[in-house]
Amino acid sequence: MIRLNDILDGIHSYLPDTDTSLVEKAYIYSAKVHAGQTRLSGEPYLSHPLATAYILTRLHLDLASIAAGLLHDTVEDTLASLEELEKMFGKDVAQIVDGVTKLSKIRFESQIQKQAENTRKMVLAMSKDIRVLLVKLADRLHNMRTLEYQKEYKRVKIARETLDIYAPLAGRLGIGWIKNELENLAFFYIYPEEYQGLSKEVEARLGKRKAYVDEVKDLIAKKMADFGLSCKVLGRPKHLYSIFRKMRTRKIPLEEVYDLIAFRIIMKGAKECYEALGIVHSLWKPIPGRFKDYISLPKTNMYQSLHTTVIGPQGERMEIQIRTGEMDVVANEGIAAHWLYKEGTIVSKEKEHRFDWLFELTEWQKELDDPREFIESVKMDLFPNEVYVFTPKGEVKEFPRGATPIDFAYAIHTEVGNHCAGAKVNGRIVPLKYQFHNGETVEIITSNKHFPNRDWLKLAKTSRALARIRQWIKTEEREKSLALGKDLCAREFKRHRLDFNDFIKTKGAEVAEALSFKTSEDMLIAAGYGKVAPSQIIRKLRAGQPEEQEPEEKESRVKKFTEKAEQQGILIHGLDDILIHLGRCCTPIPGDEVIGYITRGRGVTIHRENCSNIRNLDPDRRIEVTWADVDKATYPAKVRVSTVDQKGMLAAVSKEISAGEANILEAKVSTTPDYAAILDFVVDVKDRTQLRKILSSIRRLEGVKLVERVSPG
Numbered sequence: 278m279i280r281l282n283d284i285l286d287g288i289h290s291y292l293p294d295t296d297t298s299l300v301e302k303a304y305i306y307s308a309k310v311h312a313g314q315t316r317l318s319g320e321p322y323l324s325h326p327l328a329t330a331y332i333l334t335r336l337h338l339d340l341a342s343i344a345a346g347l348l349h350d351t352v353e354d355t356l357a358s359l360e361e362l363e364k365m366f367g368k369d370v371a372q373i374v375d376g377v378t379k380l381s382k383i384r385f386e387s388q389i390q391k392q393a394e395n396t397r398k399m400v401l402a403m404s405k406d407i408r409v410l411l412v413k414l415a416d417r418l419h420n421m422r423t424l425e426y427q428k429e430y431k432r433v434k435i436a437r438e439t440l441d442i443y444a445p446l447a448g449r450l451g452i453g454w455i456k457n458e459l460e461n462l463a464f465f466y467i468y469p470e471e472y473q474g475l476s477k478e479v480e481a482r483l484g485k486r487k488a489y490v491d492e493v494k495d496l497i498a499k500k501m502a503d504f505g506l507s508c509k510v511l512g513r514p515k516h517l518y519s520i521f522r523k524m525r526t527r528k529i530p531l532e533e534v535y536d537l538i539a540f541r542i543i544m545k546g547a548k549e550c551y552e553a554l555g556i557v558h559s560l561w562k563p564i565p566g567r568f569k570d571y572i573s574l575p576k577t578n579m580y581q582s583l584h585t586t587v588i589g590p591q592g593e594r595m596e597i598q599i600r601t602g603e604m605d606v607v608a609n610e611g612i613a614a615h616w617l618y619k620e621g622t623i624v625s626k627e628k629e630h631r632f633d634w635l636f637e638l639t640e641w642q643k644e645l646d647d648p649r650e651f652i653e654s655v656k657m658d659l660f661p662n663e664v665y666v667f668t669p670k671g672e673v674k675e676f677p678r679g680a681t682p683i684d685f686a687y688a689i690h691t692e693v694g695n696h697c698a699g700a701k702v703n704g705r706i707v708p709l710k711y712q713f714h715n716g717e718t719v720e721i722i723t724s725n726k727h728f729p730n731r732d733w734l735k736l737a738k739t740s741r742a743l744a745r746i747r748q749w750i751k752t753e754e755r756e757k758s759l760a761l762g763k764d765l766c767a768r769e770f771k772r773h774r775l776d777f778n779d780f781i782k783t784k785g786a787e788v789a790e791a792l793s794f795k796t797s798e799d800m801l802i803a804a805g806y807g808k809v810a811p812s813q814i815i816r817k818l819r820a821g822q823p824e825e826q827e828p829e830e831k832e833s834r835v836k837k838f839t840e841k842a843e844q845q846g847i848l849i850h851g852l853d854d855i856l857i858h859l860g861r862c863c864t865p866i867p868g869d870e871v872i873g874y875i876t877r878g879r880g881v882t883i884h885r886e887n888c889s890n891i892r893n894l895d896p897d898r899r900i901e902v903t904w905a906d907v908d909k910a911t912y913p914a915k916v917r918v919s920t921v922d923q924k925g926m927l928a929a930v931s932k933e934i935s936a937g938e939a940n941i942l943e944a945k946v947s948t949t950p951d952y953a954a955i956l957d958f959v960v961d962v963k964d965r966t967q968l969r970k971i972l973s974s975i976r977r978l979e980g981v982k983l984v985e986r987v988s989p990g
């Protein structure tokens with residue numbers, strides 16, 4: 278079992294003079310809150326955070342990360358709270374623990390291969406601070422090392438998740454040794470038979486070839502010495518899972534995997550690496566197309582090395598890697614390795630490209646001079662524009678940030694979208710406007726009574742959802758217009774004592790054609806839109822010949838009727854493209870509460886809600902309307918000002934109206950017996966706000982007694 282001293286020693290190996298009291302305090306706290314808990318192995322629970330923290334020292338991480346490693350399970354498994362951690366250990370530590378806790382709560386179940394990349398992105402997105410992911414990887418590594426104590430079904434599940442999600446993430450961060458160890462451990466549990474078989478076979482082959490490996494190593498070292506180059510030669514068997522993977526993907530037996538052993542030559546500097554390459558190629562014949570120069574073109578995870586494959590002394594292929602000691606550390610420890618070179622020469626301008634992988638990951642362009650700056654800069658949202666959530670079956674879905682249940686519903690199926698009533702997020706019911714957070718599990722609630730409406734266009738973020746909603750509204754409007762058109766025509770026919778149903782059956786198509794519609798249905802829809810008046814249809818039916826009206830007039834009439842309601846600043850629920858009038862009785866302006874009234878063949882008239890006229894009209898023909906967001910239009914409003922009867926009052930009031938940028942359409946002055954003047958205006962305003970400003974400026978004029986907007990009714 279790892280002890281605190283191992284961790285402190287580890288820290289001092291790369292941060293010699295550091296005050297480690299934060300880590301010691303974290304240890305004491307963790308020991309206190311985990312007291313009495315045990316692991317499945319029977320060991321005290323504390324062994325796990327200790328092991329996790331120790332792995333983090335191998336990554337040369339900062340003190341906050343290591344303290345977080347010691348505390349990573351306290352919020353999840355003990356009575357400790359985040360607030361308490363923040364108070365005791367600072368914001369950094371608390372935030373890392375919070376991140377790890379959130380990641381741990383997620384169960385990446387039933388991952389299919391194509392989901393894995395999305396899931397990895399989600400994990401990255403949730404690890405706003407790279408240190409969250411590093412602590413999580415250390416946590417997972419220790420859990421994998423002690424996986425034997427888990428129940429069998431859990432072992433395979435955890436191993437699968439490790440192989441699909443965490444090992445590739447370790448690879449992406451360039452931490453080769455964690456990636457390899459995670460892969461080998463997962464391999465062991467997922468394919469136990471293949472693992473046993475392969476490991477025995479590989480061992481046997483390597484045993485036979487021990488002499489061969491030594492011979493190659495000696496030869497390389499001697500040749501380098503001949504050229505005055507000092508080097509270190511390593512001959513290591515490749516890790517088991519990579520051999521297994523190679524056999525699987527290439528469908529070849531072990532005998533055909535030539536590079537079981539990777540030879541690695543460690544040189545002093547980059548220049549020496551190229552010299553060494555020349556020497557190797559002079560010793561053995563290189564295989565064309567197998568040479569790779571990752572020194573001048575490093576991999577995105579900072580990996581640098583020369584790779585070549587040569588025909589070895591026994592006529593076999595040999596893979597050889599040549600790199601410097603520093604490159605070797607980076608190859609093994611990846612992102613974390615920069616801590617090793619914290620002081621001095623390493624993080625210099627020409628080394629900036631080591632962070633290319635991060636640039637690539639984040640499209641983030643800032644220059645880096647300092648490792649502290651580096652850590653600061655990795656504390657950002659890695660995928661600021663995406664959000665990742667689960668389906669109830671554990672499938673991961675990617676959405677643009679700000680996505681809502683509507684987007685999710687349409688991502689499943691158009692029908693689900695069209696009946697989306699809400700959603701359950703992590704089991705809790707949320708409204709349609711709810712915006713997802715990473716890692717949430719989303720279940721859509723549908724209802725046959727729920728349908729899309731225009732407001733959904735404001736809530737949806739995906740183009741798929743937006744297109745489907747628009748489509749639905751269009752179809753719906755057609756249907757509504759058809760129903761409305763039928764209704765309007767049926768009433769008009771009744772007024773003329775005509776049988777509407779009979780008309781549709783017998784003469785409908787003919788009249789429609791005469792009015793230039795393809796079908797009688799199109800004609801009725803047009804009637805619903807207000808593009809054609811029911812009376813026109815009747816005239817056409819009765820005449821059975823061209824309309825009495827002049828052609829030009831007819832054309833202008835059609836044009837007028839197709840003027841869009843929206844251009845006049847009114848949105849009619851469920852209907853578009855309908856003729857509207859503003860009620861002359863109450864002159865509504867934007868900001869007023871309004872109601873629409875379906876007239877006979879003249880489209881819809883808009884009245885103020887408190888207009889007495891609308892109260893007297895047929896309630897069945899009322900229709901819900903709202904003001905559209907159109908700022909060009911102006912609307913007439915009636916204003917009455919009573920003043921003392923005095924010269925110049927009209928001019929003064931008019932001046933205020935003009936100052937308020939409104940046009941005066943009409944002005945009328947009358948006097949009353951009690952020496953007062955009544956000024957009646959009709960002014961053209963954009964909306965209620967503008968009108969209110971004008972009224973209050975008039976009110977401030979000397980001599981003005983009363984200013985009011987003329988109320989309807």
Ligand code: MN
Nearest residue numbers: 325349350416
């Ligand atoms: Mn843990």
